[in-house]
Amino acid sequence: MDNSDEFLNQYRILEEELCKKYNFDEKTFGSSVVRFINDKESKPFRDKLNLCREIRNLLSHHSEVEGEPIVEPSTAMINFLKEVTDYIQRPPLALDFATLYDDIMKTNPSQKAQVVMRKMERLGFSHIPVISEGNFIGVFSISTVFTYIINNNMTSLNDDMTIGDFAELLPVEKHSSEKFSFVSKNATLFEVKQAFENKTQRNKRLAVIFITDNGSIGGRILGMLTPWDILRNA
Secondary structure (H helix, E strand, O other), rough: OHHHHHHHHHHHHHHHHHHHOOOOOOOOOOOOHHHHOOOOOOOHHHHHHHHHHHHHHHHHHHHEEEEOOOOOOOOOHHHHHHHHHHHHHHEEHHHHHHHEEEHOOOOOOOOOOOOOOHHHHHHHOOOOEEEOOOOEEEEHHHHHHHHHOOOOOOOOOOOOHHHHHHHHOOOHHOOEEEEEEEEOOOOEEEHHHHHOOOOOOOOOEEEEEEEOOOOEEEEEEEEEEEEEEHHHHH
């Protein structure tokens, strides 16, 4: 098999994988490759994939002029198609880029708030899950403290305050300026990138995505992602 045949074969394999991704069938009009090119997910591959599409069209319809091949795909282009196909078949998972549960700083209602806050600053955590008897009950963050101080007309925290004193503000729906999302262990890196980029709720930013075994708030936490994790691995 020469490079032209191998290129066309690999392009066909990619088309088939993209048809599965977008649930294309015999009645679907249009190209699955074009669909992917127009998808935000294709951004890292888009320019080269457009070139591959042009090469494929040349090879399929006008492969020769006076007996000479118009174009001969390089091995690099064939390998690129294999790379895209591999990405479609095995997209990178969000969990592979997350801070895993054992490495997440966690707290519980009985811990002293100021001790927790100092540790958060030292370790670089802005949001930490609050766990009680093995169950997730909410998130403690700097905004939790700020909201508590404002609501109670305070100027500072008492030294003996515990995380439990913030109980009313810990549930994820009680955070006034932040929101939190829960996804399954099968969520892809692209999906969580999109979630952080989407602005769906006015005045609230997505602060943390928690990855759980079943994708629900009641699931077992496997890891967490912040916008910084996404930027760091962009």
